[in-house]
Amino acid sequence: xxxxxxxxxxxxxxxxxxxxxxxxxxxxxxxxxxxxxxxxxxxxxxxxxxxxxxxxxxxxxxxxxxxxxxxxxxxxxxxxxxxxxxxxxxxxxxxxxxxxxxxxxxxxxxxxxxxxxxxxxx
Amino acid sequence: xxxxxxxxxxxxxxxxxxxxxxxxxxxxxxxxxxxxxxxxxxxxxxxxxxxxxxxxxxxxxxxxxxxxxxxxxxxxxxxxxxxxxxxxxxxxxxxxxxxxxxxxxx
Numbered sequence: 001x002x003x004x005x006x007x008x009x010x011x012x013x014x015x016x017x018x019x020x021x022x023x024x025x026x027x028x029x030x031x032x033x034x035x036x037x038x039x040x041x042x043x044x045x046x047x048x049x050x051x052x053x054x055x056x057x058x059x060x061x062x063x064x065x066x067x068x069x070x071x072x073x074x075x076x077x078x079x080x081x082x083x084x085x086x087x088x089x090x091x092x093x094x095x096x097x098x099x100x101x102x103x104x105x106x107x108x109x110x111x112x113x114x115x116x117x118x119x120x121x122x
Numbered sequence: 123x124x125x126x127x128x129x130x131x132x133x134x135x136x137x138x139x140x141x142x143x144x145x146x147x148x149x150x151x152x153x154x155x156x157x158x159x160x161x162x163x164x165x166x167x168x169x170x171x172x173x174x175x176x177x178x179x180x181x182x183x184x185x186x187x188x189x190x191x192x193x194x195x196x197x198x199x200x201x202x203x204x205x206x207x208x209x210x211x212x213x214x215x216x217x218x219x220x221x222x223x224x225x226x227x228x
Contacts, residue, residue, distance in 0.1 A: 047210070105171040105172065108156045109166070
């Protein structure tokens with residue numbers, strides 16, 4: 001059974017940084033393309049970014065609002081995905097989900113974690 | 123970037139009704155459109171990719187479309203279908219979501 005467990009969320013001041021982690025199990029993490037999706041309180045889903053597998057170049061892509069501020073990385077030896085968030089602002093307040101999906105539908109999210117809440121406030 | 127627009131933003135229907143939600147892409151995305159269901163307080167669930175129903179999803183759900191216009195249809199609305207539905211393009215990054223359609227029971 002696929003399990004994705006996010007951690008690292010919390011309260012941070014505007015301009016601050018935070019690193020989220022996502023521990024993966026139940027599937028071959030090294031082959032997986034992983035994504036981060038966020039959801040602001042009471043709002044819709046927003047795709048944040050994606051990292052391909054090492055064999056596919058570990059390429060990353062980001063949504064425009066986070067490009068240049070957020071960095072996705074992975075540690076295949078620890079089956080863990082990361083999201084480094086810098087220069088945070090109040091619009092980054094959201095539940096952050098890590099997700100994965102099939103390569104046949106790369107970019108979609110068939111499996112999700114429970115999410116971790118990031119609150120950006122002074 | 124390609125924008126995804128869903129309509130309506132919300133709708134209310136009766137049990138047994140046929141319900142249709144529309145998603146429109148600002149440019150051609152071929153068949154690469156996914157649908158998600160998010161029940162209140164729950165994690166989103168993938169229900170369709172490229173008009174293929176995901177395993178375990180009731181057959182009353184169906185999807186269609188290609189190019190820029192797509193639809194998700196529930197043939198006979200059930201109480202457990204109360205949720206917000208999102209479309210997402212996946213023909214290439216960014217994998218943008220629509221703004222969501224909130225569905226409830228009249």
